[in-house]
Amino acid sequence: MxxxxxxxxxxxxxxxxxxxxxxxxxxxxxxxxxxxxxxxxxxxxxxxxxxxxxxxxxxxxxxxxxxxxxxxxxxxxxxxxxxxxxxxxxxxxxxxxxxxxxxxxxxxxxxxxxxxxxxxxxxxxxxxxxxxxxxxxxxxxxxxxxxxxxxxxxxxxxxxxxxxxxxxxxxxxxxxxxxxxxxxxxxxxxxxxxxxxxxxxxxxxxxxxxxxxxxxxxxxxxxxxxxGEGNCHVYVDPSADPAMAEAVVLNAKTHRVSVCNSAETLLVHRDVPFLPRLLSALVDAGVTLHGDAGTIEEAARSGLSAAVVPATDEDWGTEYLSMDMAVRVVDDLPQALDHIEQWGTGHSEAIVADSASAIAAFTAGVDAAAVLVNASTRFTDGGEFGFGAEIGISTQKLHxxxxxxxxxxxxxxxxxxxxxxxxx
Amino acid sequence: MxxxxxxxxxxxxxxxxxxxxxxxxxxxxxxxxxxxxxxxxxxxxxxxxxxxxxxxxxxxxxxxxxxxxxxxxxxxxxxxxxxxxxxxxxxxxxxxxxxxxxxxxxxxxxxxxxxxxxxxxxxxxxxxxxxxxxxxxxxxxxxxxxxxxxxxxxxxxxxxxxxxxxxxxxxxxxxxxxxxxxxxxxxxxxxxxxxxxxxxxxxxxxxxxxxxxxxxxxxxxxxxxxxGEGNCHVYVDPSADPAMAEAVVLNAKTHRVSVCNSAETLLVHRDVPFLPRLLSALVDAGVTLHGDAGTIEEAARSGLSAAVVPATDEDWGTEYLSMDMAVRVVDDLPQALDHIEQWGTGHSEAIVADSASAIAAFTAGVDAAAVLVNASTRFTDGGEFGFGAEIGISTQKLHxxxxxxxxxxxxxxxxxxxxxxxxx
The missing domain is CATH 3.40.605.10 (Aldehyde Dehydrogenase; Chain A, domain 1)
Structure with missing residues (x-):
């Protein structure tokens, strides 16, 4: 043979x-x-x-x-x-x-x-x-x-x-x-x-x-x-604790930017009252934000306009691997799921939320190697999972x-x- | 995506x-x-x-x-x-x-x-x-x-x-x-x-x-x-019980010839004293035998020459899916393993033996989806395994x-x- x-x-x-x-x-x-x-x-x-x-x-x-x-x-x-x-x-x-x-x-x-x-x-x-x-x-x-x-x-x-x-x-x-x-x-x-x-x-x-x-x-x-390829998202639900959301988003984006399990896009529910806080935390950490219209509006209201450049479709599809993050304000959780379905690479997707039903809907609706609930995308890792050694992170569904x-x-x-x- | x-x-x-x-x-x-x-x-x-x-x-x-x-x-x-x-x-x-x-x-x-x-x-x-x-x-x-x-x-x-x-x-x-x-x-x-x-x-x-x-x-x-593709072998060890060997070989070949888990080649250790018995049982069941030199020699000694046609390399590589069986006399178990490694499709390989060390060597040495010990190759089947339903039999190693x-x-x-x- x-x-x-x-x-x-x-x-x-x-x-x-x-x-x-x-x-x-x-x-x-x-x-x-x-x-x-x-x-x-x-x-x-x-x-x-x-x-x-x-x-x-x-x-x-x-x-x-x-x-x-x-x-x-x-x-x-x-x-x-x-x-x-x-x-x-x-x-x-x-x-x-x-x-x-x-x-x-x-x-x-x-x-x-x-x-x-x-x-x-x-x-x-x-x-x-x-x-x-x-x-x-x-x-x-x-x-x-x-x-x-x-x-x-x-x-x-x-x-x-x-x-x-x-x-x-x-x-x-x-x-x-x-x-x-x-x-x-x-x-x-x-x-x-x-x-x-x-x-x-x-x-x-x-x-x-x-x-x-x-x-x-x-x-x-x-x-x-x-x-390998990881275009990872963090979705922030209105039920999220503001400090937890800030910590998880910052960690997912900035802990180590050049790796596949770092986050590239932030999706924020439009009823989240603390988007300006998230945006300033990212800006303070040195992140360049690529925002949709909703994000830019919110940034303008908070005096952060200078820190946000307009996002295009290319931004949603890019694995930056750099101190850049795309930000989109979504109408609801289903829209966040649609966005992830369209642009994600099936690597790691995170939700920050306190609502059990939102968490359940996100977990069931996302099709990825890992779904992280109130935890940074950076945890998708053989060492972190306790496997002791890892030859890579598979983003395929077979095997x-x-x-x-x-x-x-x-x-x-x-x-x-x-x-x-x-x-x- | x-x-x-x-x-x-x-x-x-x-x-x-x-x-x-x-x-x-x-x-x-x-x-x-x-x-x-x-x-x-x-x-x-x-x-x-x-x-x-x-x-x-x-x-x-x-x-x-x-x-x-x-x-x-x-x-x-x-x-x-x-x-x-x-x-x-x-x-x-x-x-x-x-x-x-x-x-x-x-x-x-x-x-x-x-x-x-x-x-x-x-x-x-x-x-x-x-x-x-x-x-x-x-x-x-x-x-x-x-x-x-x-x-x-x-x-x-x-x-x-x-x-x-x-x-x-x-x-x-x-x-x-x-x-x-x-x-x-x-x-x-x-x-x-x-x-x-x-x-x-x-x-x-x-x-x-x-x-x-x-x-x-x-x-x-x-x-x-x-x-699907199954070029399956039955190896008969000198330690095999003759009646068991006959039953397993006959069942593996003749129970249903058109399916992937039927046997196509019989490998018999040269010290097996009952090869003529296996050959006549197959011939009596209507199987056309395609034998190597050793098989033809043995058949001649037992007056079965007419029933055996010479095997070529093509026979070793063919999934007959018919009442044909290739037969080879091997010098020892490693030669049987070499034959299976060269010609098998990694579907189902059987050994008939009573020697625990022969069984262990065969089980460790064969690289296939299923290894059957003192059992017919026909058992490789979702229904027989108790899975209740089956969409096919995978012969690949991934997934x-x-x-x-x-x-x-x-x-x-x-x-x-x-x-x-x-x-x-």
């Missing part, structure tokens, strides 16, 4: 990964944990080697005129390497999902039915400049019994090569099979091959910006777990929605045990 | 379905069950209308030279209509997955986390001649809170139109929204539009033959749940693997409830 002809760039690596996956799926947790510990130790021991490769990547990128923000993502230092090593050690402490019995029963005819978690097999990860993803993704895949096919960016290729050399050597010494972690060439065409490798690669997970995710979703013949922990990197098999059972 | 421009054939129906899905997701079980009962009653009351439309379809298909087997699938009679009406009533008795709390906890900071089952939204079903799928699929989608976009075959279009008219009228009278069940035009291009309707349609499920499934999987930009019941037609949402929680 796994034909790698037609995959000149990634075929050999994919074949090694497939072979490794057959072994990985049978390994006990102890062996995988020992490998994760060995990988962490090796990263710390061989930090100099990794940093030397990284320095060369950063130098080349700087010479090529790469913007400072991207250089910063690319750059490793001793403490960042220690951080990723630590993350590997934290994976050891997490329960192994493989072998979990999801459901089990004995059927009327005596057949014993067990639905058991098994690894997905070969997981492809496509990601951008951050080399820490190399280590994170490899660790998450291995703990869940999967082989990792890593396709990082060309700018980080030297760093990723050094990291994978360190990880692979340690993993193999600890008993993991050759092919457990494979770094793919950073050629442009290697992404295309990965997305075309149906039957060889079991799933592809893109980690990066919107354009990368869109390309993967559009082109892939391999099943994809879509992560897994919301933060992706270790169980989300598995599939299941039904094991049916009889004593010579035949069907009548 | 749901742009239907570029969908001239299905856009209007898809838009009605999207609007319906927003209402369906909020309906209590009672309302959905009342609609299912009303739909069943209406089908029985208006059977004549449905049969008249069906007779016209059958006549037209016969005039066009359609083979008898396909005419039979297309043809409805009073008892088939009663049967699908009954299936709708059986759905009423099944638990509604929507609203199930999959997991829940209170986090250290007091946030209450609940992962709740919600409908997928708009489910597209692409299927072939059998008009009973129209009713089954509509019922399964509605019970799980989804709107159904049905794309049946052109040959059954009159029948499907009559069925959907009956179902829709009954459903709307019982309180379901317009758009809950939409029949798409049977034009060739409507499948293409459905597969392209990302953001409008949440998932597409193909029900039919291999070529339909392959087309959907290859072309779809909408997430797909892949069903759902194995028989697809009502819970597999849902996604989940995390509902996070705080009291003004903000992130530090």
């Amino acid at each position: 796994s034909d790698v002809s037609g995959l000149p760039l990634i075929g050999a690596a994919a074949q090694r990964a497939r072979a490794a996956a057959r072994v990985l799926r049978t390994l006990p947790t102890d062996t995988k944990d020992a490998a994760l510990r060995a990988m962490a130790d090796a990263l710390v021991e061989r930090t100099d080697e990794v940093l030397a490769a990284n320095a060369a990547d950063v130098e080349a990128a700087a010479a090529a005129g790469t913007p400072a923000a991207i250089l910063d993502r690319l750059r490793l230092d001793r403490s960042r390497v220690a951080g990723v090593a630590d993350a590997l050690r934290q994976l050891v402490a997490l329960p192994d999902p493989v072998g979990d019995v999801v459901r089990g029963s004995t059927l009327a005819n005596g057949l014993q039915l067990r639905q058991v978690r098994v690894p997905l097999g070969v997981v492809g990860i496509v990601y951008e400049a951050r080399p820490n993803v190399t280590v994170d993704a490899a660790g998450l895949c291995l703990k869940s019994g999967n082989a990792a096919l890593l396709r990082g960016s060309a700018s980080a290729f030297g760093t990723n090569t050094a990291l994978v050399a360190v990880l692979t050597e340690a993993a193999e010494k600890a008993g993991l099979p050759v092919g457990s972690i494979e770094l793919l060439p950073a050629d442009r065409a290697s992404v295309g091959e990965l997305l075309d490798a149906r039957g060889v690669v079991d799933v592809v997970i893109p980690r990066g910006g919107a354009s990368l995710i869109q390309r993967v979703v559009r082109e892939s013949r391999v099943p994809v777990i879509e992560t 897994a929605r919301g933060p992706l922990g270790l169980p989300e990197l598995t599939s299941t098999t039904y094991v049916v045990t009889g004593s010579g059972h035949t069907r009548r | 749901s742009d239907v421009s570029g969908l001239p054939l299905i856009g209007a129906a898809a838009q009605r379905a999207r609007a319906a899905a927003r209402v369906l997701r909020t309906l209590p079980t009672d309302t959905k069950d009342a609609a299912l009962r009303a739909m069943a009653d209406a089908l029985v009351e208006r059977t004549d209308e449905v049969l008249a439309a069906n007779a016209a379809d059958v006549e037209a298909a016969a005039a066009a030279g359609t083979p008898a087997a396909i005419l039979d699938r297309l043809r409805l009679d009073r008892s088939r209509v009663a049967g699908v009406a009954d299936a709708l009533r059986q759905l009423v008795a099944l638990p509604d997955p929507v609203g199930d709390v999959v997991r829940g906890s209170t986090l250290a900071n007091g946030l209450q986390l609940r992962q709740v089952r919600v409908p997928l939204g708009v489910v597209g079903i692409v299927y072939e001649a059998r008009p009973n799928v129209t009713v089954d699929a509509a019922g399964l989608c509605l019970k799980s809170g989804n709107a159904a976009l049905l794309r049946g075959s052109a040959s059954a279009f009159g029948t499907n139109t009559a069925l959907v008219a009956v179902l829709t009228e009954a459903a709307e009278k019982a309180g379901l929204p317009v758009g809950s069940i939409e029949l798409l035009p049977a034009d060739r291009a409507s499948v293409g539009e459905l597969l392209d309707a990302r953001g409008v349609v949440d998932v597409v499920i193909p029900r039919g033959g291999a070529s339909l499934i392959q087309r959907v999987v290859r072309e779809s930009r909408v997430p797909v749940i892949e069903t 759902a693997r194995g028989p697809l019941g009502l819970p597999e037609l849902t996604s989940t949402t995390y509902v996070v409830t705080g009291s003004g929680h903000t992130r530090r």
